[in-house]
Amino acid sequence: MKNALMCGALALLLLIGLAACGGDQQPESAAEATQPADEAPVEEQAASDEETVADEDETQVVVEESAAEPEADEQPIMLARADSTDKPAQNWKFKEGQHYIRMVPSQPTMGGADKIEVAEFFWYGCPHCYSFEPTINAWAAEMPASARFVRIPVVWNTMHELHARVFYTMEVLTRNGDLADGEAFHNTVFQEIQTRGNRLTSEDSVRRLFERFGVDADTFDKTWKSFEVDQKLRVAKDLGRRYNIQGVPAVVVNGKYRTGGQEAGSYDAVPAVIDELITRESQR
Numbered sequence: 001m002k003n004a005l006m007c008g009a010l011a012l013l014l015l016i017g018l019a020a021c022g023g024d025q026q027p028e029s030a031a032e033a034t035q036p037a038d039e040a041p042v043e044e045q046a047a048s049d050e051e052t053v054a055d056e057d058e059t060q061v062v063v064e065e066s067a068a069e070p071e072a073d074e075q076p077i078m079l080a081r082a083d084s085t086d087k088p089a090q091n092w093k094f095k096e097g098q099h100y101i102r103m104v105p106s107q108p109t110m111g112g113a114d115k116i117e118v119a120e121f122f123w124y125g126c127p128h129c130y131s132f133e134p135t136i137n138a139w140a141a142e143m144p145a146s147a148r149f150v151r152i153p154v155v156w157n158t159m160h161e162l163h164a165r166v167f168y169t170m171e172v173l174t175r176n177g178d179l180a181d182g183e184a185f186h187n188t189v190f191q192e193i194q195t196r197g198n199r200l201t202s203e204d205s206v207r208r209l210f211e212r213f214g215v216d217a218d219t220f221d222k223t224w225k226s227f228e229v230d231q232k233l234r235v236a237k238d239l240g241r242r243y244n245i246q247g248v249p250a251v252v253v254n255g256k257y258r259t260g261g262q263e264a265g266s267y268d269a270v271p272a273v274i275d276e277l278i279t280r281e282s283q284r
Helices: 002-022 030-034 042-068 127-141 157-174 180-194 203-212 217-222 227-242 269-280
Strands: 118-123 145-151 250-253 256-257
Touching: 118 127, 118 269, 127 180, 127 269, 145 157, 145 227, 157 180, 157 203, 157 217, 157 227, 180 203, 203 217, 250 269, 256 269
Parallel strands: 118 145
Antiparallel strands: 118 250, 250 256
8 A cells, every 4th residue: 555655656756747848839740859959851851852952954054055155256267268250261373392392391581581581593694593683672662661682693613603702702892991981893794795795704703893893903902802891701601501502593482482483484584483482471
């Protein structure tokens, strides 16, 4: 009996302690009691996770759109395109291999590169050269301003060399003022050989001709045997070989093209070929 009373008293004391700890709070369920206080509910966390994924997806979409669209200051790249319109080819009248010969490779000229050089190869003893003189002289008198005309005597043998020396002695004496009119002397040499029977086959005969034009014997002798005349002869011989001059008269344009009466069809047609070749060179 005594033991039963003691057990009841203890039970009453336990009920009073439990009521004091709870106060006005609602009793927690078993699930709430076992869940950490700072952990969000599962549904709220899931919703939050979905929003994070959506935000990431939106960010990815924005990045993709930004990559697809060029920036405002970015210009499209344009590739160069060749002009498909070809310039019309020049309608040349004279043909290579028919009216003139192209020399490959090109050869040097007597003068500088500031002018297109037209060189006539000749020999005083050649009747065709004598006949060609009026034609080439008329062309030279009205040649284009871009052209330069020079005469080059051929040096094939000792007689050619003698007459070539006559020509270069005349050039030097004219330049030095010892011969008043070199062009008149040049024409006279042709006439002496071609029409007067004076073949000018010796130094003495040449000296006498110069004396007729007012050149004293000493001046003639010094010039005739001068280094300058010798050098001019060497250049003439070398150019004749380089240009492959095998007949005269022949004309070479700028060390590149060779023509003559045979190629042009007649000596009267040579100036037209020369003019066209000058035009070709002017357009290069």
